[in-house]
Amino acid sequence: xxxxxxxxxxxxxxxxxxxxxxxxxxxxxxxxxxxxxxxxxxxxxxxxxxxxxxxxxxxxxxxxxxxxxxxxxxxxxxxxxxxxxxxxxxxxxxxxxxxxxxxxxxxxxxxxxxxxxxxxxxxxxxxxxxxxxxxxxxxxxxxxxxxxxxxxxxxxxxxxxxxxxxxxx
Amino acid sequence: xxxxxxxxxxxxxxxxxxxxxxxxxxxxxxxxxxxxxxxxxxxxxxxxxxxxxxxxxxxxxxxxxxxxxxxxxxxxxxxxxxxxxxxxxxxxxxxxxxxxxxxxxxxxxxxxx
Amino acid sequence: xxxxxxxxxxxxxxxxxxxxxxxxxxxxxxxxxxxxxxxxxxxxxxxxxxxxxxxxxxxxxxxxxxxxxxxxxxxxxxxxxxxxxxxxxxxxxxxxxxxxxxxxxxxxxxxxxxxxxxxxxxxxxxxxxxxxxxxxxxxxxxxxxxxxxxxxxxxxxxxxxxxxxxxxxxxxxxxxxxxxxxxxxxxxxxxxxxxxxxxxxxxxxxxxxxxxxxxxxxxxxxxxxxxxxxxxxxxxxxxxxxxxxxxxxxxxxxxxxxxxxxxxxxxxxxxxxxxxxxxxxxxxxxxxxxxxxxxxxxxxxxxxxxxxxxxxxxxxxxxxxxxxxxxxxxxxxxxxxxxxxxxxxxxxxxxxxxxxxxxxxxxxxxxxxxxxxxxxxxxxxxxxxxxxxxxxxxxxxxxxxxxxxxxxxxxxxxxxxxxxxxxxx
Numbered sequence: 001x002x003x004x005x006x007x008x009x010x011x012x013x014x015x016x017x018x019x020x021x022x023x024x025x026x027x028x029x030x031x032x033x034x035x036x037x038x039x040x041x042x043x044x045x046x047x048x049x050x051x052x053x054x055x056x057x058x059x060x061x062x063x064x065x066x067x068x069x070x071x072x073x074x075x076x077x078x079x080x081x082x083x084x085x086x087x088x089x090x091x092x093x094x095x096x097x098x099x100x101x102x103x104x105x106x107x108x109x110x111x112x113x114x115x116x117x118x119x120x121x122x123x124x125x126x127x128x129x130x131x132x133x134x135x136x137x138x139x140x141x142x143x144x145x146x147x148x149x150x151x152x153x154x155x156x157x158x159x160x161x162x163x164x165x166x167x168x169x
Numbered sequence: 170x171x172x173x174x175x176x177x178x179x180x181x182x183x184x185x186x187x188x189x190x191x192x193x194x195x196x197x198x199x200x201x202x203x204x205x206x207x208x209x210x211x212x213x214x215x216x217x218x219x220x221x222x223x224x225x226x227x228x229x230x231x232x233x234x235x236x237x238x239x240x241x242x243x244x245x246x247x248x249x250x251x252x253x254x255x256x257x258x259x260x261x262x263x264x265x266x267x268x269x270x271x272x273x274x275x276x277x278x279x280x281x282x
Numbered sequence: 283x284x285x286x287x288x289x290x291x292x293x294x295x296x297x298x299x300x301x302x303x304x305x306x307x308x309x310x311x312x313x314x315x316x317x318x319x320x321x322x323x324x325x326x327x328x329x330x331x332x333x334x335x336x337x338x339x340x341x342x343x344x345x346x347x348x349x350x351x352x353x354x355x356x357x358x359x360x361x362x363x364x365x366x367x368x369x370x371x372x373x374x375x376x377x378x379x380x381x382x383x384x385x386x387x388x389x390x391x392x393x394x395x396x397x398x399x400x401x402x403x404x405x406x407x408x409x410x411x412x413x414x415x416x417x418x419x420x421x422x423x424x425x426x427x428x429x430x431x432x433x434x435x436x437x438x439x440x441x442x443x444x445x446x447x448x449x450x451x452x453x454x455x456x457x458x459x460x461x462x463x464x465x466x467x468x469x470x471x472x473x474x475x476x477x478x479x480x481x482x483x484x485x486x487x488x489x490x491x492x493x494x495x496x497x498x499x500x501x502x503x504x505x506x507x508x509x510x511x512x513x514x515x516x517x518x519x520x521x522x523x524x525x526x527x528x529x530x531x532x533x534x535x536x537x538x539x540x541x542x543x544x545x546x547x548x549x550x551x552x553x554x555x556x557x558x559x560x561x562x563x564x565x566x567x568x569x570x571x572x573x574x575x576x577x578x579x580x581x582x583x584x585x586x587x588x589x590x591x592x593x594x595x596x597x598x599x600x601x602x603x604x605x606x607x608x609x610x611x612x613x614x615x616x617x618x619x620x621x622x623x624x625x626x627x628x629x630x631x632x633x634x635x636x637x638x639x640x641x642x643x644x645x646x647x648x649x650x651x652x653x654x655x656x657x658x659x660x661x662x663x664x665x666x667x668x669x670x671x672x673x674x675x676x677x678x679x680x681x682x683x684x685x686x687x688x689x690x691x692x693x694x695x696x697x698x699x700x701x702x703x704x705x706x707x
Binding site: 006010024030037055067071087091092094101104108122127153157160 | 174179190226244250256262272
């Protein structure tokens with residue numbers, strides 16, 4: 001199926017993503033920040049679909065928006081936020097942090113301006129029908145070792161989270 | 170401006186990364202710092218998937234072609250890693266909150282209290 | 283006028299879903315049809331639930347509002363729309379306002395990929411089942427937000443319990459779904475598919491519904507999904523989070539009037555959505571019984587007469603009830619109303635007997651019939667089983683269903699491997 005109105009959707013989705021990001025770092029209420037992050041993640045799943053990666057988009061919605069953010073919301077509710085909402089929100093070295101981040105931004109701009117010629121535009125195949133099959137073939141073939149290590153990492157994370165959140169070890 | 174190239178996606182990813190870095194460096198609430206770390210990881214994921222799409226246009230002898238989905242697989246691992254890290258980080262936060270009753274990151278300045 | 287008819291004919295003879303064909307007009311038509319059908323289904327579910335529960339409890343249910351309470355859902359809808367909209371004093375207004383919308387959004391968006399026929403879906407995504415599971419997990423967020431924003435104890439506890447339960451049973455659902463996706467790869471071309479239409483076509487190609495495949499593995503996977511889907515939608519016997527005797531309606535305690543009706547709409551739409559997943563994955567979707575074995579034209583004719591016959595049977599029940607109405611003048615309007623309803627059903631049955639309509643409506647009818655069977659099962663569970671305590675609920679999700687799902691997955695993979703090797707030799 002031919003893609004339709006690509007620039008409109010790209011600017012719309014990336015605008016939603018960046019506005020969500022700005023809301024995450026500026027809201028006083030952590031629940032509002034979590035909501036903005038969810039919107040940003042869903043817009044990013046849309047961008048993945050535009051990049052012809054439907055499986056990663058599905059994984060993003062299920063794991064990130066449906067799993068990790070639920071975890072964040074649970075913890076925000078368990079940790080009382082009324083006191084923290086009345087305190088100062090930005091720490092005392094926010095100016096230095098901002099300058100450092102802007103310097104990093106300048107570095108990014110310099111890198112992209114100099115290196116733009118290294119990315120010549122090529123004809124891209126418009127395939128999507130067997131993306132999941134190809135991802136599965138590579139994941140269980142070439143990247144099998146990394147897959148097993150990732151599952152071991154998740155096991156360690158589960159045990160670690162349970163131990164750390166227990167009242168008595 | 171209207172033809173969307175890989176550079177557009179990279180710039181958006183860089184912007185998201187900067188927002189995450191600003192969030193980590195300037196906020197006092199630990200939960201929001203953790204959420205900014207998630208923003209950083211998402212920006213990295215966007216870069217990876219954009220480059221994976223770019224590599225599908227490269228010739229096969231250089232490692233490209235239609236089956237060159239290394240970036241997407243890497244991004245799946247990054248999402249998995251972000252989940253594990255969020256779980257452990259929030260566990261540490263809960264343990265810390267139970268002792269000190271605050272989520273202010275400036276209060277985490279002693280090794281033992 | 284002629285070009286309009288030609289356009290419609292040209293679409294009806296295409297073999298793609300409107301989303302795949304990129305046809306925006308038909309996408310909108312399908313979205314309106316699905317939206318309308320879903321609303322009618324939710325209204326019918328409201329009436330059916332009250333009547334069937336009542337009959338299971340040896341009482342009559344609503345009988346006053348229309349003939350046999352048929353207009354009761356309309357009265358309920360009017361009441362909910364006209365109720366006063368109360369917002370708690372300290373509630374977080376942004377989150378309070380947006381929580382019902384997120385739940386409704388998640389419940390309705392899943393219907394984009396539900397296949398009512400081989401080309402009758404709004405679109406057919408290549409990651410169809412993954413998309414449905416992912417979007418239905420977004421409703422957990424709406425529930426957590428609703429409980430939090432109400433700024434009160436019962437909703438918060440109800441929301442936390444409800445979301446913990448939904449997240450736990452999503453894992454078991456995922457295991458059962460992966461088992462089916464494994465079974466779709468056992469056809470001649472050797473590649474499976476995640477698309478909903480592809481899964482039903484794999485069942486057609488392999489000649490058996492996946493519930494009977496590798497007996498009893500398909501059946502156990504179906505059982506796991508059937509239990510997990512009831513827990514996922516917070517229905518009895520897993521409705522501790524919203525039962526009235528436990529938590530005074532849980533996370534939607536503080537919502538009144540129209541906002542509560544949005545939660546209600548979302549809950550019933552989610553029930554229909556997960557039932558559609560179960561029907562598509564295990565019970566053959568839109569396929570009529572025995573599509574391969576009994577495939578000569580006479581059997582096709584017999585099976586295509588079933589939709590009309592069903593509506594005739596319903597009309598017959600209406601007329602029988604009309605004859606049994608009391609002969610008092612107070613009941614005259616109700617008797618006429620019930621007779622009129624029976625006449626409308628006869629009209630629909632006659633339309634469904636027309637040959638042109640008969641062949642086209644078959645797929646949607648069988649799909650709707652199977653989903654209705656699941657809805658009846660939901661109501662039956664509610665009338666029969668006692669409620670699970672919350673720790674028993676969580677124990678069952680993690681310690682019973684998840685190991686069972688893993689076991690079924692490993693066994694299915696083993697049997698499939700053996701079958702493929704035997705077949706290729």
